[in-house]
Every structure is written in C-alpha cells, then in structure tokens.
Amino acid sequence: MTGLELAKKLYDSFEKDDIPGVLSCLADDIEWVLNGPSSIPYFGTFRGKEAVQKFFARVAAEEEILQFAAEQFIDGGDSVAVVGREHCRARATGKEFKVRWTHVFDCRDGKIVRWREFIDTAPMATAYQG
Numbered sequence: 181m182t183g184l185e186l187a188k189k190l191y192d193s194f195e196k197d198d199i200p201g202v203l204s205c206l207a208d209d210i211e212w213v214l215n216g217p218s219s220i221p222y223f224g225t226f227r228g229k230e231a232v233q234k235f236f237a238r239v240a241a242e243e244e245i246l247q248f249a250a251e252q253f254i255d256g257g258d259s260v261a262v263v264g265r266e267h268c269r270a271r272a273t274g275k276e277f278k279v280r281w282t283h284v285f286d287c288r289d290g291k292i293v294r295w296r297e298f299i300d301t302a303p304m305a306t307a308y309q310g
Contacts, residue, residue, distance in 0.1 A: 183260040183287035184253060190285075190292065191250045191262070199236050203229050207291035216301040219308050223301075244269040246276070250283075260285045268307075275307040 181189070186205050193201030212226040212235060222238040239245075247267040254261040262283045269276045281299040285292050 181290045182255075183258050183285060183292075184255040186287055186290070186292055187253060187260045187262055187283075187285050195248070199233060202236070203233060205292050206232060206295075207288065207293045210292060211294045213294070213296045214299075215297075216299070217305050219305045220301060221308070242271055244271060258287050260287070268304075270304075270307040273307060273309070277303040277307040279303050 190202050190205045193199075193205070206229055208229060209227065210229060210232055212232045214220075214223045214225075216223040221242050222235060226232050226235045245266060245268050248264070249266070250262050250264040252263040254263070262285070263280070264283070265278065265280045267276065267278045279300050281297055284294075284296045284298070286294040
C-alpha cells in the first residue's frame, strides 16, 4: 500500500470511529507527535501502537469532535502531507474551537512509521483554559 493509500485509509477509519482500523495502518514502532502547550492535555510524543491507542482514548475523553475534515492530500511518495480542519468542544470547559492543521506521514514497508501534526494551538489552548 502506498503512503497516499495509507493516509486515506487512516482518515476513512477515523471518520467511522474505527480506531482498530487506524491502528492497522501503523507500524508497531510508530512515532506519533503533537507539539504544543501542556494546557492541551493530549499533546506529546507517543511511541508504539498501544500508546497511540491511549492517545485516541484521551482525545475522546477531552474533546467532542463536531467536525473533522481532511481537505487536501499531497503525495510525496513515502511522505504524505494532509491539510484539513476541525471544530471541537473541550469537554472540561464547554468552549469550542476551530483550527486548521497539517499532518505529515512518513511510511515504510506499507505502514506509517511517523505521524506529525502541525496546528494553530492558540484557539485550542484558549478553549482549554476555563
């Protein structure tokens, strides 16, 4: 499976709330990276499928996803960039935020080995501040 096919399969699985489907796209030693302020409770670096599964559980506990859309896929062979947006509500405060993001996938041997998110964290941090 190509990097582009893997990225599309991952988003398709995520939209169906099929986390096992998402995890099936990942290498066992996946590095999953979200850089940002500690006020966003699920940011950090996660290594391995079990850690990524815990990441998704934490996101579900912390946020209600009102809209999530991957809008553009940029095929770079073993590296794929995806540009999109989301609209969410922080469960702790009830505050909503809208952000745009770019996700970068690095693939090897038919699996995603590294995923990185680049996002405007300011609206998120504001929503998480009570």
